[in-house]
Amino acid sequence: MTNDATEMSIDTAVYKTLLESTEAIPWKIDWATLRFAYIGPQIERLLGWSQGSWVGIDDWVERMHPEDRSWVVDFCVAQSKAGVDHEADYRALTAEGNYVWIRDVVHVVRNDKGEVEALVGFMFDISERKKSEEKLLQLQRELQELSYQDGLTGVANRRLLDSVLEVEWASAQRGGQPLSFIMLDIDCFKQYNDHYGHLAGDDCLRRVAQILAASILRPRDLLARFGGEEFALVLPETDLESARQVAERCRAAISDASIPHRASDVSHLVTVSMGVTTANPADGGGQASLIEKADRLLYRAKQNGRDQIVAD
Incomplete structure (x- = not known):
């Protein structure tokens, strides 16, 4: 070799x-x-x-x-x-x-x-x-979910509400379907906080959110905390009468829960006021007009004595 x-x-x-x-x-x-x-x-x-x-x-x-x-x-x-x-x-x-x-x-x-x-x-x-990598991805998913979740009540926050409303508006516009929106306000909530304390007020908000979430029957319907003691519901492919029925179901469920409210000017129990409206996005306009109209109707419900639904 x-x-x-x-x-x-x-x-x-x-x-x-x-x-x-x-x-x-x-x-x-x-x-x-x-x-x-x-x-x-x-x-x-x-x-x-x-x-x-x-x-x-x-x-x-x-x-x-x-x-x-x-x-x-x-x-x-x-x-x-x-x-x-x-x-x-x-x-x-x-x-x-x-x-x-x-x-x-x-x-x-x-x-x-x-x-x-x-x-x-x-x-x-x-x-x-x-x-x-999987732990990191899971953490990222959890953070993303948290970024769209209201920290107090666990329902969707305003950020997700705006995103979903934009998507559903575009979908209704393409399909020629109605889109309904409900604005809900807990009556005399400032008095509730003053009487029972803010921790009890937080518990009340969580309880109301749970009741509303249980009242939603369809996967595409969205419940979100709009801010403070206000909540909003987005109801795709829903006409005004059907949206009013959803609002009545939510109002009745909160009434049946019998949450005490001794400081209320309306009742000895927690009550809510609602503004309900429907748009046909194919006719034009934008989702902001839907929110504004529901807010005006909610204001009218409160001006008329609260614990009621105004739909238009």
Whole structure:
């Protein structure tokens, strides 16, 4: 054996030792046969499948989560045929029947003619990273939900109300459907706070919000805290008479709850006043006019003695 051959043999052994001492799992696939020319022994520690069981590309495919299999295989084959280096994240099946998140980093090897000769790469265990990413995404979802939620009552806040009203207005405009809006105010709420205290006032707001939420029967209907002791309901595809019936159901539910209010000028129980209106967005205008009209009708209900509904 020549010195060059000896040095090459030593270098190969060194490289192999280095590769097999890393956490990453090295592998090589012959492109012509789609068979593994090599896969590192670390694969057994990670997935439980023996090194010798990785014969061809089918073994790789079959040990992939069914939900990931189609797109990962299609993507990797397309990129490999095009001679483009790439990477893919997917869930790999362990011998025990569990799944581990893998990142496969692939390098395309070409021959002297520029033809794809082999694929070489590394598999990385990214399970912990994926767990961290999922926790972060969950936190982001929770923060987003909180940004659209009233902190006191738990119902939608004014920000979400405005967004939904804009969307529903556009939808009603396209479909030629009516859109109804209810503005609701707890009667003599300042006196309630003065008499029972602000903590009790907060409890009252939460109770009213719960009663109103239970009175909504359709998924698209939205209840939101408009501000202070005022609430609003958006009722898509609802005419004025149907909206008035919803308002009456809400008013009756609050009355049936019998929440004491000894300081009220209207009743010894908590009552509400409501303004109910309907628009046909296809006729023009904007959602601001809907809110303004409901607010005027609410004011009229309070001027007329409270504990009533004014609809127009």
